Amino acid sequence: MSHDDANMDCSQALYRMMEYVDGEMTPEDTQALREHLSGCAPCLAERDIDQVLRQIVQRSCACEPAPPRLRATIMQRITTICDDGSWSEVTQVRHITEG
Numbered sequence: 045m046s047h048d049d050a051n052m053d054c055s056q057a058l059y060r061m062m063e064y065v066d067g068e069m070t071p072e073d074t075q076a077l078r079e080h081l082s083g084c085a086p087c088l089a090e091r092d093i094d095q096v097l098r099q100i101v102q103r104s105c106a107c108e109p110a111p112p113r114l115r116a117t118i119m120q121r122i123t124t125i126c127d128d129g130s131w132s133e134v135t136q137v138r139h140i141t142e143g
Contacts, residue, residue, distance in 0.1 A: 052080040057087045065094045 057080045063069050064077045081088045110118075 052076045054080075054084060054087055057081070057084070058090060061087075061090055061094050062098075065091065065098055 057077055060069065060073070060077065064074065069077065081091060
């Protein structure tokens with residue numbers, strides 16, 4: 045979805061639903077999705093399911109920390125530190141050797 049496009053269709057709403065449920069959208073995109081949900085029962089139902097799923101996962105995993113190797117792998121796939129100290133997206137998957 046373009047950030048200046050106030051109208052959101054179902055495919056855009058469903059694609060970005062977890063981002064919405066997790067509170068990771070811009071205020072403008074959040075408002076656009078809220079407006080869509082106010083008039084779309086199927087997407088609203090999907091939002092409810094995603095919220096319950098998020099709560100179940102959060103409850104089920106709250107006691108167990110992720111294994112260090114998994115955490116490191118995820119972080120390497122998300123970001124990497126450049127030589128100048130800035131952050132950029134990882135374009136290749138790196139393998140962590142066991143040590």
